[in-house]
Amino acid sequence: MSLLDIQHAGFQYDGNTVLKDITFSVEEKQYLCIVGVNGSGKSTLIRGILGLKKPSEGSVAYGEGLSGSQIGYLPQQTDAQKDFPASVYEVVLSGRLNKLGRRPFYRKEDRQAADEKIELLNIGSIRNKSYQKLSGGQQQRVLLARALCAADRLIVLDEPVSGLDPAAAADFYRICRQINEGGMTIIMVSHDIQSALSQASHILYLGHSEPFFGTVEEFKNSPAGKKYLSEAAL
């Protein structure tokens, strides 16, 4: 069974259909990029994947042992975070929130898990620094560490490289690839089509017409892909 299986799903807001007839599935260890023009419903689809928005038609089904709250999510940054007093460690630790259950405080293993992810992403040297003082690339690493704390098998990244300079973006893609090779399934929403094609194993394209789902090679040879690529090249 797939990790995530979405069949003919449609989503509505206030009676307006934002997405309809979306079908795709994500297998363990895949790296899926969701690309598409603005307003094509990428954010809505993410809420659907995370289980925060019920489909108005069709179904969203998780593989065995997975639930919406067990997906590691890296949302887009908000303004409030820019002057928020929080240390790197505090932010990463908050990724263990979904393991808290009814307990009010974190346990030793939660703290250990947070430190492991900090090591993994090589941010040990800034562990006690204030999040607001970090560079954009470092901030994304911290949020990725937090997502990994929350996730066992699947992480969802929403435009993680927007606002990063090219070097930091390349660095971020390299880490994602490493994590993916380590066995983590990744779904990434991206504007950056060229990187999406070079990094991902599968593409979900949301346009104003028919959505497309397939491997990167299939996408490059599809009519929708060709059209989108030629537009993106301009």
Place this chain on the structure above:
Amino acid sequence: MISMFIKMLSYPFLQRALLVGLLVSLCASLLGTSLVMKRFSMIGDGLSHVGFAALALAYALNLAPLSVSVPVCVLAAFFLLRIRDSSKIKGDAATALMCSGALAVGVMTISLTSGMNTDVCNYMFGSILAMSRSDVVLSVVLALAVIVLYVIFYHRIFAVTFDESFAEATGINTNAYNTVIAVLTAVTVVLGMRMMGTLLISSLIVFPSLTAMRVTGNYHSTVVVSALISTVCFLAGLFFSYLYSVPTGACIVIMNMLAFFVFSLAAKRKGA
């Protein structure tokens, strides 16, 4: 100085003021960090004006002041959050509407029942004499409840404050926690407003955490430092107002302002 302080504590009304004031300062500073970061700084102001109207009504109807104003303010807090979620009227506009509307109702009630007199001044700028014995018991219980709930929900409040989208994705009911924060704030505002005054209570929420943020780099120390600042400023303000017979609320706010400038300067020097 110390003998003055001991003498001050021999007055029962000052003992009451000290006990309730310390607890309320603590509550306000704990919640302050979340409210400031969530851009809810004005919620304290909105709620205190509603509290003013509720107190005026309670006196007019001869009811116990806290038993009327606590539920009314909690309701107002719900209402403010609901408005924030709907896009028709923006949060800051809603707060402004609520402030002036409630103020008008309060002033009308007072003038129709007892006539405008010094009481109104007490409402607006606070009075150290406002605490009766029965108020104290209820205030202490409510303030302790706020502190205990805050500690229990500490990690969740942090998550909801720092990143609502992420918190929601991990299965946290963010609306529920926003409501918890607003309700705790409403209770704190009502408890503090008679001593601090309607117009000054929101400074108790906003100042300490903003002051702490000048020098701290993480959430935990921001909360701890702002709690310390808040209680120290309260003690200093109360003592000053006793020594020189000046209004307590204003004294406490001025202490908080001084602390803010001192910390800002310290941060500048450290940064330079």
